Amino acid sequence: MYSLRKINGGYGGKQVIHDVSFEVEKGQLFGILGPNGSGKSTVLKMLSGLIPVTSGEVYLKDQPVQNYNTKEIAKIVAVLPQHAEHSFSYTVKEIVSLGRYAHQSGWFQTWSEDDEEVVQRSMKQTGVQHFAHKNITELSGGERQRVFLAQSLAQEPEILLLDEPTNHLDLSYQKELLDMLKEWTEKKGLTVISIFHDLNLAGLYCDQIVLLNDGKIVCNDKPNEVLQEARIIEVYETEVKKHGHPKVPAPQVVLIPEEKWHNEEIITPAILMVNEEYITLQSAQPLRVMSSGVVGSGIGWYQTFVNRHVDKSYNCDDFYEEMVDFLIEKGFEPSETVGMMTAVYTDDVIYEFYEMDLFSVLIVVTAGVGNAVDASMASKHREVVTPGTINSWIFVNGHLSEEAFIQAMMTATEAKAKVLMDLEVRDKETGTVATGTSTDSILVAATQSGEKIDFAGTVTPLGKIIGKGIYECTQKAIHKSRKRKKETDDD
């Protein structure tokens, strides 16, 4: 659709764009990114022929852009500038109707049914039809932005050039607009070339991104490649962290504030509280957590950790909702809490604190093995979910990498399985040695202060402590709950 071949140019004698080349295919949503003043708007103006290039070529549909006159370009390309002009007092419909200019012919231009239909449709698509007869000056920034987008659509272009189209738009309109553009590129073959300041929106929606810096191309690739952490840090000269979007396979970039996370708190057994209903630990500051809790599962920041005792017969269809209600009733904030359940009596909790030079670890375990399962034989089991569970909490006073979180879970799981093996806990259904129970839960929480701990595999200092700690605590916890069971059975 568009081809830029080694273009150079700028304003007056000042060269702003240096040897920029890229190709945009039909149906692409193509992003242009770069810091302020990197030349994004200038490239966009060169694409529409608004400013000439001093050398190089801009090809539009296989023809040099200068071969087209303004009206011919307007039939193919619609431009939505960053600050759309609205100095005249027009109604919304009049402004949108101006988009039909390129489609009218002859000295006596007539307004056709087709023009009316396109204008109505464009207003509808952008949600401005309700204020069609209002004056543009009476609208908010976001509403005006949508009116000018409607004007661009009324042009029925093959290519849309957008300079920060989500500027002024609230979250839902940002999503709506970009969903709409994406759909048009995919279903109608519209080509969209858009400047973005928001790297995450570009990461979510673009098929291809060109990243500019000082008027030159730094990278022209798929979003995941362009938004590499090191590249963004270098080009934008600011600290960021790249991570995957939680729902869709798109890269996301978050800013790291200058005042970084600083947590002086040390998690020790002193803040662990046990009553008949639950075991809880409340930290003064949020901890970075990876967990499989009923509430607060996944990766996040949490301050409260609850292991709640429920009766063996506990069976609730919506255990998440039920658990949330329980937390609220007990005065805990569900959005800040990781919540687990166990049929084990809270008194039978075992915890141990391990202090090392660079870090310390608090391990808290409750272990009931009534539902013990040999994972390798799990397919032979019926699906029954009852709360007879080994719940393992690992609090690390240290700064863990993402790898270390995952390895901590692996190390803990291996150590737990070894306890069951050594104690010869059997899977009742298969008679083989169990490796866990059917509803085990785990959490690893870290203060994220102090020196970074990159790994927590079994050969690392942290892995060694987790392996030892989980083994010791789980073993004692099983002994304790078995002893109680024996006593109650004897009674």
Ligand SMILES: Nc1ncnc2c1ncn2[C@@H]1O[C@H](COP(=O)(O)OP(=O)(O)OP(=O)(O)O)[C@@H](O)[C@H]1O
């Ligand atoms: N009309 C102009 N006359 C002279 N210089 C200009 C003009 N417009 C832009 N420039 C200069 O050209 C360079 C690139 O500007 P451009 O507007 O293309 O950057 P941008 O990447 O779009 O920036 P922003 O993110 O701030 O919108 C800047 O140094 C700017 O000062």
